[in-house]
Amino acid sequence: MVAFSKPTLVEYTCYELGHCWTPSCRQASFDVFKDVFREALKIYGSLYFIAGLLRRRGKAYFRKKFWLELLQSTCFLTVNGTLFIACFCIWRKLVGSFKYVSTISFLPALTASFIAIIQERKSRRGLLAVYMANIATETVWRMLKERGMVRSIHNGEVLLFSVASAVYLYYFKKAALPDGTMSVFKKIFGSEECLSVKEANGNTSNDDRHLKSSSNSEASVITNQKKPYTPVIQWLTNEKQPFIPVIHLLKKFQLWLQNFPKHTLCCHNHSCISHTLQGSIRMFTIGYSIQAVIKLISSLTYIMKRPRTVINALTHKNNREFGAFLATLVGLFRGINCILRRIRNKDDAIHGAVAGFCAGWSMLFYKSQTIALYTASKLVEMIYFKGIEKGSLPYFRNADIILYSLSTAIVFHAAVLEPHSLRPAYWKFLLRVTGNKFANMNRRLLDPFVPNCSKLYPDYWPDYDMRYTNLVKPTS
Incomplete structure (x- = not known):
């Protein structure tokens, strides 16, 4: 430099x-x-x-x-x-x-x-x-x-994001993130993947987790039976609608997925497959929508001149890539946690680190140095403040x-x-x-003092007022 x-x-x-x-x-x-x-x-x-x-x-x-x-x-x-x-x-x-x-x-x-x-x-x-x-x-x-x-x-930003995700999701499993971050992570990855304070200390048995899972499932069934249809669902399930067979097929497919078995330690209401796919589809929709809105806002000046730009903004490949990134991130995290619970027959915070590192490679769909650096820097900030709380790091x-x-x-x-x-x-x-x-x-x-200083504008020369300078544009 x-x-x-x-x-x-x-x-x-x-x-x-x-x-x-x-x-x-x-x-x-x-x-x-x-x-x-x-x-x-x-x-x-x-x-x-x-x-x-x-x-x-x-x-x-x-x-x-x-x-x-x-x-x-x-x-x-x-x-x-x-x-x-x-x-x-x-x-x-x-x-x-x-x-x-x-x-x-x-x-x-x-x-x-x-x-x-x-x-x-x-x-x-x-x-x-x-x-x-x-x-x-x-x-x-x-x-x-x-x-x-x-x-x-090669793929350095992906590796950085994976390491940061591993640490973040390790603390997420332990419920040890700051309140604001914890709330966001629960909405993204699901609160059922987070260990309670008692579980984080290793004081909860498998039977307790099983009873908790069963009670959650029964409560969900009762709630679903009593919940009335919304106007949108009533409109979709109206027999006069031409696509009603597709709706029925989707509902049957959803029920078929939900009936797959799940481990006794899993706290989600339905099967592990349903839990994983549900999170992936939801995050793909959210990611696609966010990126589409960003594209629309950034293209407002062009939309006024060319209305067809709206279609390009809504169907841009970045929308799909960002949606696939979030969908794979959540899907891998949920799925690997379920697999590790089955293999080890216990739920542990270390599962969050393993699943987080693997899920972090979802950034291959949407490589971003900005996201990787921001995630890593916020992680350093969080660890620094944790060190201050413990008295091991100084406060500036x-x-x-x-x-x-x-x-x-x-x-x-x-x-x-x-x-x-x-x-x-x-x-x-x-x-x-x-x-x-x-x-x-x-x-x-x-340029004589700082090589390549004018690299972006090699031919630019200001229109000087010659009353205040003797500089003349070089011939070469």
């Missing part, structure tokens, strides 16, 4: 190198402010609105709290973007020139990020810190790979602020000096929120 303290003696003004669209430092900061503020309102407005709907927030939230959260997060992102270009100029004037590479990008980004993150709500600082730490980790890896210092491991005050500031500084340092090392999606995000101004920097001036 570029040495932060390496003397470079880059004798260019901030106009020639950074804000090449205007010679005024104040105007440059104001231009970035307008772009970032406008995009921040769009991003956080849609994010908080959708989150409020999904969480079923009442009218009181949208009348008052929604606007406060929106303005605070918008202020955070706007300050981060605006202060970066402002500190770019300030640090140059303080030092006298861009004598060190760090004064070009790292120190301005560190200063701006520190001031920005303290503007954000405390409840969001941790999430932002972990997210930027993921981006920074991937960026550093790409920078090292660019220099031939590391090599990519304001660690989220420090982590966010350092991570963002690394990412912005790369965005200025070698944007080709950034994750493409994040680079597009930076261009979007700054009105493409990140691309308008004259990186060709830095």
